[in-house]
Amino acid sequence: MKVVFERPKSLQPTKTHYCPGCGHGVIHRLVAEVIDELGIQDKTIGVAPVGCAVLAYNYFDVDMQQAAHGRAPAVATGIKRALPDRVVFTYQGDGDLAAIGTAEIVHAAARGENITVIFVNNAIYGMTGGQMAPTTLVGQRTETSPYGRDPQVAGYPIRVCEMLATLDGPSFLARAELTDVKNINKAKSYIKKAFEMQLAGKGFSLVEILSPCPTNWGMKPIDAVEWVKKEMVKVFPPGVFKEPKEG
Amino acid sequence: MKLEIIMAGFGGQGIMLMGEILAHSAMLEGREVSWIPSYGPEMRGGTANCMVVISDKRIPSPIISSPDILVAMNKPSMEKFTPMVKSGGVVILNKALIDERPARNDIEIIEVDASGIADELGNMRVANMVALGVLVGKTGVVKPETVIKSIDHFLPEHRKNMLEINEKALMRGIAEIKK
Amino acid sequence: MEKVLMKGNEALAEAAIRAGCKCFFGYPITPQSELPAYLAREMPKRGGVFLQAESEVAAINMVYGAAGAGVRVMTSSSSPGISLKQEGISYLCGAELPCVIVNIMRGGPGLGDIQPAQSDYFQATRGGGHGDYRTIVLAPASVQELVDLVYDAFDLADKYRNPVLILGDGILGQMMEPVVFKERPAKELPPKTWATTGKMGRQKSNVINSLYLDPVKLEEHNRKLFKKYQEIEQKEARYEILNGDDAEYFVVAYGICARIAHAAVEMAREEGIKVGLIRPITLWPYPKKAFEEVLPRAKAFLTVELSCGQMVEDVKLSVEGRAPVYFYGRTGGMVPTAEEIFEEIKKMRGLS
Numbered sequence A: 001m002k003v004v005f006e007r008p009k010s011l012q013p014t015k016t017h018y019c020p021g022c023g024h025g026v027i028h029r030l031v032a033e034v035i036d037e038l039g040i041q042d043k044t045i046g047v048a049p050v051g052c053a054v055l056a057y058n059y060f061d062v063d064m065q066q067a068a069h070g071r072a073p074a075v076a077t078g079i080k081r082a083l084p085d086r087v088v089f090t091y092q093g094d095g096d097l098a099a100i101g102t103a104e105i106v107h108a109a110a111r112g113e114n115i116t117v118i119f120v121n122n123a124i125y126g127m128t129g130g131q132m133a134p135t136t137l138v139g140q141r142t143e144t145s146p147y148g149r150d151p152q153v154a155g156y157p158i159r160v161c162e163m164l165a166t167l168d169g170p171s172f173l174a175r176a177e178l179t180d181v182k183n184i185n186k187a188k189s190y191i192k193k194a195f196e197m198q199l200a201g202k203g204f205s206l207v208e209i210l211s212p213c214p215t216n217w218g219m220k221p222i223d224a225v226e227w228v229k230k231e232m233v234k235v236f237p238p239g240v241f242k243e244p245k246e247g
Numbered sequence B: 001m002k003l004e005i006i007m008a009g010f011g012g013q014g015i016m017l018m019g020e021i022l023a024h025s026a027m028l029e030g031r032e033v034s035w036i037p038s039y040g041p042e043m044r045g046g047t048a049n050c051m052v053v054i055s056d057k058r059i060p061s062p063i064i065s066s067p068d069i070l071v072a073m074n075k076p077s078m079e080k081f082t083p084m085v086k087s088g089g090v091v092i093l094n095k096a097l098i099d100e101r102p103a104r105n106d107i108e109i110i111e112v113d114a115s116g117i118a119d120e121l122g123n124m125r126v127a128n129m130v131a132l133g134v135l136v137g138k139t140g141v142v143k144p145e146t147v148i149k150s151i152d153h154f155l156p157e158h159r160k161n162m163l164e165i166n167e168k169a170l171m172r173g174i175a176e177i178k179k
Numbered sequence C: 001m002e003k004v005l006m007k008g009n010e011a012l013a014e015a016a017i018r019a020g021c022k023c024f025f026g027y028p029i030t031p032q033s034e035l036p037a038y039l040a041r042e043m044p045k046r047g048g049v050f051l052q053a054e055s056e057v058a059a060i061n062m063v064y065g066a067a068g069a070g071v072r073v074m075t076s077s078s079s080p081g082i083s084l085k086q087e088g089i090s091y092l093c094g095a096e097l098p099c100v101i102v103n104i105m106r107g108g109p110g111l112g113d114i115q116p117a118q119s120d121y122f123q124a125t126r127g128g129g130h131g132d133y134r135t136i137v138l139a140p141a142s143v144q145e146l147v148d149l150v151y152d153a154f155d156l157a158d159k160y161r162n163p164v165l166i167l168g169d170g171i172l173g174q175m176m177e178p179v180v181f182k183e184r185p186a187k188e189l190p191p192k193t194w195a196t197t198g199k200m201g202r203q204k205s206n207v208i209n210s211l212y213l214d215p216v217k218l219e220e221h222n223r224k225l226f227k228k229y230q231e232i233e234q235k236e237a238r239y240e241i242l243n244g245d246d247a248e249y250f251v252v253a254y255g256i257c258a259r260i261a262h263a264a265v266e267m268a269r270e271e272g273i274k275v276g277l278i279r280p281i282t283l284w285p286y287p288k289k290a291f292e293e294v295l296p297r298a299k300a301f302l303t304v305e306l307s308c309g310q311m312v313e314d315v316k317l318s319v320e321g322r323a324p325v326y327f328y329g330r331t332g333g334m335v336p337t338a339e340e341i342f343e344e345i346k347k348m349r350g351l352s
Helices: A022-038 A052-059 A074-083 A094-100 A102-110 A160-164 A181-199 A219-233 B014-027 B075-084 B112-119 B124-139 B145-152 B155-179 C008-018 C034-046 C056-068 C079-094 C121-125 C145-161 C170-174 C216-238 C254-268 C288-294 C311-319 C338-351
Strands: A043-049 A063-066 A086-093 A116-121 A172-177 A205-210 A239-242 B002-009 B030-039 B048-055 B068-074 B090-094 B109-111 C001-008 C023-026 C049-052 C075-076 C097-103 C136-138 C163-169 C176-180 C240-241 C249-252 C275-280 C283-286 C300-303 C325-329
Touching: A022 A052, A022 A086, A043 A052, A043 A074, A043 C170, A043 C288, A052 A063, A052 A086, A052 A181, A063 A116, A063 C056, A063 C240, A074 A086, A074 A094, A074 A102, A074 A116, A074 C001, A074 C008, A074 C023, A074 C049, A086 A094, A086 A181, A086 B075, A102 C075, A116 A181, A160 A172, A160 A205, A160 A239, A172 A181, A172 A219, A181 A205, A205 A219, A219 C136, A239 C216, B002 B014, B002 B075, B002 B124, B014 B048, B014 B145, B014 C001, B014 C176, B030 C097, B030 C170, B048 C121, B068 B075, B068 B124, B075 B090, B090 B124, B090 C325, B109 B124, B109 B155, B112 B124, B112 C176, B124 B145, B124 B155, B145 B155, C001 C008, C008 C034, C008 C097, C008 C145, C008 C163, C008 C170, C008 C176, C023 C034, C023 C056, C034 C049, C034 C300, C056 C075, C056 C079, C075 C079, C079 C097, C079 C121, C079 C163, C097 C145, C121 C163, C121 C283, C136 C145, C145 C163, C145 C176, C145 C216, C163 C254, C170 C254, C176 C249, C240 C288, C249 C254, C249 C338, C254 C275, C254 C300, C300 C311, C300 C338, C325 C338
Parallel strands: A043 A063, A043 A086, A086 A116, A116 A205, A172 A205, B002 B068, B068 B090, B090 B109, C023 C049, C023 C075, C075 C097, C097 C163, C136 C163, C249 C275, C249 C300, C300 C325
Antiparallel strands: A172 A239, B002 B048, B030 B048, B030 C176, C001 C176, C136 C283, C240 C275
């Protein structure tokens, strides 16, 4: 019998704690597939964030460090500088990367730090129970914006790719949506490109993935995917924001 | 043997370097030494100063409260540090920039025209070495040839041509004492 | 062995390179600037990494990453910056990562000033950040000792998989003294099989982590850490006693304060007062043994610090009420003179 589907080598044979309909499981798989395809499992070191993906070190079968909230890019910098011939990636959510860790991500990008960042944007704090995130949409209801995010009080969502694209350091910045097969494949191609950039020594690469959080959005999984498609992409347009010029 | 020295003057008079050279040469002669730059509230008031301790034994404190010797390269330094000098101690004054004498008669005051001599040698900046020469001549704490070695040590490669004038300044300072 | 005249901050940096420090991450703050400047100059020439981070927080987390990757790594700062690093230090202790952290202390609280102080004693010796942990704290009092303790700091960090703090002050960092960089035989240290280097053929992936969601597991981890701390307390406490053989009174001081106190003790000796100096070299573990040694003949103790009284609590804990413990401190960047301390020694004798 021919095997047509199997667990990537770079994932541990274990169940995850993620909720039904959550995007993290798929994104883990995409990252693991890319690591397998590039044949870099043995020399890859991942950095787990604080947030829903805090236990990522239990799921990826590569060496992992767990970082303090928002500090993953600094931790990854330390690893990469100590071991420049290894592949280092961080896996961060929106609260981790775009709120408490804004300084770390901006400066890692500005330095052109030769690491890859997987940025999962689901417009909410998941692990702490659904609070407003820096990427929460205007009008979006959360535990801490119960009447909807009011710009007069809480300002506006941060577009990370666009912001980092103003810097000279990054080599590759792209945003994908985790909504359908076509877009999931696109997300994977971006992730692969990002790791390839690092392998080629081109410097900082980041892939932002718009991902559903049915539990904290209070939606059915299918509705959550629809919400990404209809609402999130309006504020966070998918696409490539920075890539090296060909030739 | 233990000698506690405060050197003070304007920033730019080479005060720190004068202290470093003295400490370095005493170290070359096998002594225990310490050097600290201006610290604490002493840093205010337009004077730069450093403290040098030279001893045959382990030095308890690098911080000096009553020096054996004060080298004062300007008037504010003289005014500030002379009251601290140990009874029976020595104050070396840069006469050119100090028009007064300290009102103490329990200390020895040596006036030297360090700036004038340096000017005569062709470079005002070696006034510190004239003063250091006076100190070396007065105390004999280090040999002149060791000091010259230390001057050489502190001169960067592109300034080695300055060795000769520094050496001259040092020897002129020593000669002042022998007058 | 050649003696060189060096500033404390620069000697520290040079010693770190010689001790095999591969990476340095820091953020500018007075009064320790010569240290990163020296490393910025030397590290690239000698195969090391110097990186100026965007913040103290980032710097300590870079230390975390590099330490987790298995290399010798250091950061340095001064008091306000060390406060910012506490988050990282807590994680380093939780994840049991070896590193060296230098605090060239200045006056506080808040922005305070840039003058020498010893007011971070509690922060250094009680953990400093959140959670139940300790860091080894070394308190050199001369430039030579600073150099020697830098080598020891890296060895101790690796031996116990624990951060080691070097606690200095502005005077120690700025002062010049002769120093010899002795060739030291490499210590036998446990291999870093836990480091995240990439699996590199290893069967099981390595994880650097301080998260234990199961309270049973976390308690186990805490107990394991405390067993390690007990071992450190038994084996690594260091101190020096000066003029102590026939002494009836003791001054207790560390770092630059111990130097000034030493001068005061010598003054008192000249007047026939039988006084000695206890100089803790490790502040954690605190050298209680020094007190055991002198307690049978000690009539009183005088703690002198550049603070309003922090180490004095450890002195009291060590003396356990068996003799009076007095305190004299200057703070805010003010430094006592030897004469001031001498007066306090006379007072102590009068009182006890």
